[in-house]
Amino acid sequence: MPKLSEIGNRQDSIRVDSVKNRFRKYIDNAHILMMESVTERTFLFPGNLNEKVVATKVSGFKNPSFSTTATDFQPFSFYEDYFKVLGKDFLNPVTSGSTNKYYFNIEDTLFQKTDTVYIISFRPLKETNFDGLKGLLYINTNQYAIQNVIASPYDEQLIDMKIQQQYTFVNNKQWFPDQLNYEVYFKNYPTKNLGMRLTGKSYISNVVFDTALLKKDFDYQTLVMVPDAADKNDAYWQLHRKDPLDNKEKKTYRVIDSIGKAQHLDRTLKIIESLFTFQIPISIISIDLNKIIGLNDYEQLRLGMGLHTNDKLSKWFSMGGYIGYGIKDSIIKYGGDIKLNFKPGHKDFYFKYAYSKDLAEPAKTQYFYSRNNYNRNLITYRMDYIEQHEVSLNFRAFKYLVTNIDVNKSIRMPYYDYLFLPNEKDNTLVSTKFNSAELRIKARYAYKEKLVQSFGQLLSDGTKYPVIYAGYTKGFKVNTYGDYDYQKISLGIQKSFLIKNIGRTNLLVEGGYLQGIVPFSYLFNGNGSNATQQYIYVDNTFQTMGLYEFLSDQYANIFFSHDFGSLLFKRPKFQPRFVIFSNAGYGSLRNPEQHANIPFKTMEKGFYESGLVINNILRYKYYNTIYIGIGGGAFARYGAYAYPDMKDNMAYRVSLTLSF
Numbered sequence: 001m002p003k004l005s006e007i008g009n010r011q012d013s014i015r016v017d018s019v020k021n022r023f024r025k026y027i028d029n030a031h032i033l034m035m036e037s038v039t040e041r042t043f044l045f046p047g048n049l050n051e052k053v054v055a056t057k058v059s060g061f062k063n064p065s066f067s068t069t070a071t072d073f074q075p076f077s078f079y080e081d082y083f084k085v086l087g088k089d090f091l092n093p094v095t096s097g098s099t100n101k102y103y104f105n106i107e108d109t110l111f112q113k114t115d116t117v118y119i120i121s122f123r124p125l126k127e128t129n130f131d132g133l134k135g136l137l138y139i140n141t142n143q144y145a146i147q148n149v150i151a152s153p154y155d156e157q158l159i160d161m162k163i164q165q166q167y168t169f170v171n172n173k174q175w176f177p178d179q180l181n182y183e184v185y186f187k188n189y190p191t192k193n194l195g196m197r198l199t200g201k202s203y204i205s206n207v208v209f210d211t212a213l214l215k216k217d218f219d220y221q222t223l224v225m226v227p228d229a230a231d232k233n234d235a236y237w238q239l240h241r242k243d244p245l246d247n248k249e250k251k252t253y254r255v256i257d258s259i260g261k262a263q264h265l266d267r268t269l270k271i272i273e274s275l276f277t278f279q280i281p282i283s284i285i286s287i288d289l290n291k292i293i294g295l296n297d298y299e300q301l302r303l304g305m306g307l308h309t310n311d312k313l314s315k316w317f318s319m320g321g322y323i324g325y326g327i328k329d330s331i332i333k334y335g336g337d338i339k340l341n342f343k344p345g346h347k348d349f350y351f352k353y354a355y356s357k358d359l360a361e362p363a364k365t366q367y368f369y370s371r372n373n374y375n376r377n378l379i380t381y382r383m384d385y386i387e388q389h390e391v392s393l394n395f396r397a398f399k400y401l402v403t404n405i406d407v408n409k410s411i412r413m414p415y416y417d418y419l420f421l422p423n424e425k426d427n428t429l430v431s432t433k434f435n436s437a438e439l440r441i442k443a444r445y446a447y448k449e450k451l452v453q454s455f456g457q458l459l460s461d462g463t464k465y466p467v468i469y470a471g472y473t474k475g476f477k478v479n480t481y482g483d484y485d486y487q488k489i490s491l492g493i494q495k496s497f498l499i500k501n502i503g504r505t506n507l508l509v510e511g512g513y514l515q516g517i518v519p520f521s522y523l524f525n526g527n528g529s530n531a532t533q534q535y536i537y538v539d540n541t542f543q544t545m546g547l548y549e550f551l552s553d554q555y556a557n558i559f560f561s562h563d564f565g566s567l568l569f570k571r572p573k574f575q576p577r578f579v580i581f582s583n584a585g586y587g588s589l590r591n592p593e594q595h596a597n598i599p600f601k602t603m604e605k606g607f608y609e610s611g612l613v614i615n616n617i618l619r620y621k622y623y624n625t626i627y628i629g630i631g632g633g634a635f636a637r638y639g640a641y642a643y644p645d646m647k648d649n650m651a652y653r654v655s656l657t658l659s660f
Helices: 004-027 234-240 247-262 265-275 373-378
Strands: 035-044 048-058 082-085 088-091 102-112 115-124 133-140 145-153 159-170 174-191 194-203 221-225 279-282 285-288 293-296 300-309 317-326 332-341 350-360 384-396 401-414 434-446 451-454 457-460 467-478 482-499 503-515 528-530 542-546 554-563 577-588 607-622 626-638 650-659
Touching: 048 234, 102 133, 145 174, 247 265, 265 279, 285 317, 293 373, 542 577, 542 607, 542 626, 542 650, 577 626, 607 650
Parallel strands: 048 221, 221 451, 528 542
Antiparallel strands: 035 048, 082 088, 102 115, 115 133, 133 145, 145 159, 159 174, 174 194, 279 285, 285 300, 293 300, 300 317, 317 332, 332 350, 350 384, 384 401, 401 434, 434 467, 434 482, 451 457, 467 482, 482 503, 503 554, 554 577, 577 607, 607 626, 626 650
């Protein structure tokens, strides 16, 4: 006689099998999702590109704020040195020098009128370690160009991907893409016995060469969606579809549209859009998710709440505030702001007034870019209590230059043992409270940065050129508003680039200069991230330097890392990735005797460290769709500021990576 638990298990199994059978029956007659779009793509050599989504249609959604384009899953052309698939860079088999990496074999020969087409298979050579592709090349003897290519990653992955690009000879002038296809296969998702397949086809038509285009004709947004893109009727779609809908596709729209209406999927999409800005809308008010909970070494746990008005009230302005409480310091913090949006949906154009009574880390360089702030905040243990009024204007001055200008008045009080001696000849003048009145200008220049409009936001898709960050601060000595007259300049240049057959290099060069006599809070700390029981890697910081070990009024740093990827070592089940680091810094401080009660050093002799991190030492499958890689490494400090005992010069770090 079966036990009750056995009966329950059998019933559960029957229910699961029943769900699987119903699901299989459905997908035999319809798809899970259908997406269509019509776009206009404009290009001017060497790198000016605009793409306009003039029509979009997504099953289940009446007003989708996202769309598909030909380049969502593959580049528009197969001629780059590296071919990006699912966010991963694969060495292209048609790049120069590829015969040292790939094995090629002529499989067949076809004859097309006066031309010959060679069908050539390709795959990585044995005993080579790199991310390669396998597939077929169809080479036409007319200009010996690619007429067709079919490719997929050579190494087995959790998600299979296959792309196809077909080219046609346009106007007897030039080979040009005619059709871009892809297929993504989730082999073991949602279950090991039930996979999921995503397919897409893009047709390119009405190609026009030699048009009278100028650089000024190209907007800073690479991809935009016209306001009425989701409002096209059936007649429009029938006119623009290359292939008419089959019965399975028609049923998909009919069934999923009805589900979308019943389940209010458009409303769910609005919530997803809001999450991109860390907000959850409730009627005309949105909850600021980043104000609910926070972690840092000074407060330990910070709890709070933040509320702002959203687009339902007005797209042209917003207002709100927040309150927070630190468990360790037992102090309430709060603030509020009013913001006017000059271009709704464009985060770069606004005017803002803000007031706050909160904490701020002292001697921190202010840039547009982030230094992995979350990891840095976890170990921050020194804070100023600051009350501040700020008026700011943010705008895009040129196509690729974003500028922020603000005027602020603040009162800072160090919540640590510190005395400022502003007059070195009279030590009786001691300051523990600092008033400042500042004009600040911050700028970010990203030449030919690709900006994509999706999910109601303007998102960056990066640039292959260096990104430049600059900041200028002028402090005024004005009655009771400001006690210090000074100027501060900061500059940073950041670049990431692939070196063929070597890997990816990341580089940041930065520096700053301050003129004037100011307290510790307005200087530059050494940008270290080494703290007790700290094992998290913090990007673009000195891993072996204490957070406030060094102090400067002028400095220069360089942060270098190089990821070899799979070039050094690669096995089917063991694929560690080696990353080397080398960082250096220089700084100096005039009148160090004016800063009392805090220990610090100056680094006129130069600070140096190097490190090695091995990613993916262990890999775990997550929902059979992605690998979570765990690795680790060590950094060593050397040079004039190295400690006598070698173990004190070491810092150990844990790394987490994601891959398919």
